[in-house]
Amino acid sequence: MSSKRPRGPILDDFVKQAKNGTPSKEATALTDINGVLPNLSADHVRISPSFERLEDLSVDKLYDFLLGQDQNLKPLAVKFKNDRVSGIDLMNFGDDDYQNFSVTYKQKNQLKLLIKQKQLGSTSNLTVSTRNELDLSLMQNELNHSNDTVQNQKEQIQQKNIIIKRYEDTVEKLNQEIEGQNSTIKQLQTTIQKQSLQILALMDLTNQQLSQTNTSSSGPPPKNSFTEQSSTVKDQLTNISADIQLIPILSPGSSAQVVPIIQPEAPTAIRLNKSKPHVPARMTSLPTSSEGPNSSVVKFPTVYHPQREILVIKPVMEDPYNISNYGTYRVKIFSEDSQHILVETLVNLVPQIEVCVPKQFEVRDSIHNLIVGGIVTLKRVGESVVAFAGETDQTGTVTLPDNLADGSYEVEIYSPNNSKLQRLKFFMVIFQNRRQGTAKPFIGRGDLNPNEIEIVLRWAAVPRDLDSHLYSSDGRHIHYRNKIDGNMSLDWDVTTGNGPETVKFTIQPNLKYIYAVHCYSSEPMLTRSKGELTFNIDATTTQINKFGKQNKLTNGEIHKIPELTRPQARFWVVCMVDGSTKQIHFFENVFEDHNNYQTNEIGLKYFAA
Template sequence: MLTSSTPSACPACLTSVGSADDINFFRKIWHKKCFRCKTCEKQLGTDNATMRYNDDQTLYCVRHLVDGTTSTEKINSKLISSYEKFKRPLDYNHPERWSIDDVVQWLKEVSLNECIEEFQKNEIDGSVLADEADGLNENMIKQLISPIGTQLKFRKALRILRNNTKVCQKTNIDPKETQEKSDGSLQLLHTIQQQTEQIKSLVTTINTQTRQVEDFLTQIVKNQKSPPVNSFNQLSSTVQNQLLDLPNNISRISLAPPGSSASAIPAIDSLAPSLLSLPGAKNNFSRVTAVATSTDGPKGSNSVLFPAVVHPTLDGVAIKPVIDDKYNFENYGRYSVTIYDQQSDNVLVETLVNVVPEQEICMPKKFVLRDSVNNILVGATVQIKLQGQIVFTGKTDATGTVEIPSTLPKNCYDVEINSGSSQHKASVFRMIVYENRGADVSTQFICRQLQSDQLEIVLKWGLLPRDLDSHVFVSDGRHVYFRAKYQGNVSLDCDVTNGNGPETIKISLQPNLKYLYVVHRYSREGLLTKSGATVTFNNGELGNSTSPYQIVQIPVVNQPDANFWIVCEIDGTTKKIQMFENTFETHNYYNTDDIARKYFKQ
């Protein structure tokens, strides 16, 4: 029976249906006349199997909810929620029959959750709640509920409950009929529960089968190697030269057939080729021959080529991973490489190799920081970031040293170094953490702030040769090197003779002049091409690079007699830097202008 207290509306059409205090919540939700599908206007029944709410509580029939509103998984979740909400509607006609749990449910419905604990502790069931004579009285209410406001809310809810019970009893409602209706509702909800469990089981089965299909397709793709490709002619002349002209001390690696243990798989990097033993190669090949390969690499790897050249006189095949993006750490790991014959019809050999990053780009255990003229940087800040988030910050000590944590997970990181002085530029570069591949110590030379027409060239290398020298030849006849350090607006600002560097040149570029930069091997105890030399050009306004630095690494080729590495030519008018590819000189005329005469004519 409805009363005229605070109105409540049907959740479907907002038509007033009476008081929330007086109406069984279960009956209010299933207000028959108001339930029509939002899409097709179809009259919906009271069965939970024919109607659904979407996420914003709009009502739809099952067909339109599935097609246009949400997924089967969300429907399943809503069904479970509906069942849990209405799994045992309270019998408001006979509250004296309520259990303690029913009383708790009623307290929740009337928003008196703060009373639940006391009612449970004192075992207040429906018989105590409904009995006005011997049940809950004023003194008991004061003992159970302390706040006066909560007492008032409870008294009102209790009065309405007892009044409704009297009205229902006066209308001679048959308890048996009420029980039958309740039993019917419970049967309906039991059916919903069974259907919900079936849907959950079906969804679980579908998800399991989907994962099995995905795993099967992944395995198929993994077992399908790329088609044979002879990539030799696609590569730079430097890489071609590396594969054709092998040094006598080239690293030989053994075959590791599929299924080999991890310890038996050789590790190679992209710095220089390795010679894969191929017994009997001289019987199948009469000359040095580039052949096709197919590969299967780690998940996430991309643009990695494996050119191969058979050397019959060495009973082997030279291979080298050529990696387009050296800073994609997913390009490193285990590769299966299949090498074919000259016609790409027959397999010569299939082997496993473990491709690792070059040590030069791997995170060291320590950084030593100096500026470009070899001054120690004390208190400089080193920040390491992963996807924009700072994961480490450290400052250099009195020796310019900062230790890097050994707990960084495998990934590619951004390193930013700031000296704290306006005289220096911030140095930003990337490094990879990969299976403890980093050096014990890496020295970084921080470049100076320059004017727009100035260029700083910083040479660094390893321990051998102990002495590499920077030379600049100017098209007007000037030659700057360790015996003539200052020539007008070109200067050798730092000269090191005991390894590592830096050798630093500063140039104020002038129009109509050209500048030739070369590196000379002054000491003889090591090979120039094995020195690990890198040259940094400091000034982002020069050249074709948008970054503040342009870095060039010496090509590791078989040039044991090389004394000069011809690096680049700089145009003072256009400020463009033109690199020479794989260019060396074997003479040792470092105090003459022979190189200038030869290359300025080109």
């Protein structure tokens, strides 16, 4: 049970009004009681009938007595009766007992009054004046308690008002601080915007000053080498594919690990916004200069494509097997008038993987037979000491060591057990330990007759099916469905990639021959097939001049399909051999988009070329 004494409804209302700051009429009336109580007469006090001494009351008599005193005591009288509480028990009640019976504050005072009456004697001898004093005392105690409660409430309200005022003051200060901070933030934002504009203006000015650096600065003078290039290189720079490799611009002094790698066989792109000063508005070639391992030999012709906002650059060299051509180059690309540097960047030029020394060779002859017991040797160019010598196993394979040093190498492969096969000699390189996995060279036949030509076709794993086609001016056509016709023959039809397919024919006077490669597969570009042709002849008995050139066709001469952007091409028309003049005419970048591989359309079109 709570230790607080209960209040009557009038006092409750008074406290409530006090909390709100406005006392009610009842609360005002209660205040007036203080002045009235001393003047109360005996007539205002109820006189109870006489009764026996309280300690002599049994349980039932105590019940009746309590009901006779006040009907409001009935619930309490019932509890006492149920728990067998007598008069003497009640006189000995302590605080715990009152609490156990859930006696209210008012009930407790009434019961204590009865106990006091017992101490003064029986009610029959109790005077009205004495009762009056007791009741007045009880009322005075209750009023004092109420006044104390009201005062406590007032003090609590005052304390709460003080706390609320402190909170209001704190909130006001915080709001003022927030307003001040917001004002400071706005000022900072304005300052940052102004400074950003100033920085952008300084950057533009710096870029303009850098771009206006003229050719008197350090480094070789710029030169537009595009005009000196072959039609293949020009085509590669102007007709670019959608998936052309993009490289970042790196300033001099950048770490070697982040310098982008480029290779000679394909062009590379660099971003250049067309809105920058001195950038041409049309597609055009641009002057360049470079500093690097072999700048006098390696050129970087460049074309700007405004539609895609890219510079297309391609390294060009005469000898891809010269190791001194490779390494890091500092390339500058200039405006059309050579007076302003548009881009300055670093590139790491490396050899294309096909010319790199492999980890192993798998050797066959030109008609697909494995070469078992073949000899493979490697010597560094300019040195007489053999760097490696090995023999092919039952699978025609020989494995090379991993620790071969960087350099240019002369490779020789031959079969000591078959004198009809030629000795195959060619060059390869190792640069920065760059190696291909497995190379599959083919040894040409050494028993070729006079005026007999052997053309060996090989390519990458995709497309899976390339076909050799040989047309003669007398209407014959050798291909996979017609492998032999007179002295013209095709040895094999490879449909799983790599090759080789070998065509052999003997040139006849008054006849012309057209050789072409057809892409039978529906796989991507023929020009990305890495197709390669090896021309074998007996140079001692067969002399074939090159059309429009001073030199002759050499035994083992290699011609590669140009890596151009020709997505629709189905035929690569390679060359025409004239039996009357003993000349061979290599066509430059000639392709056909149709798929008429069973007709003589190709031959008829190019015999007159």
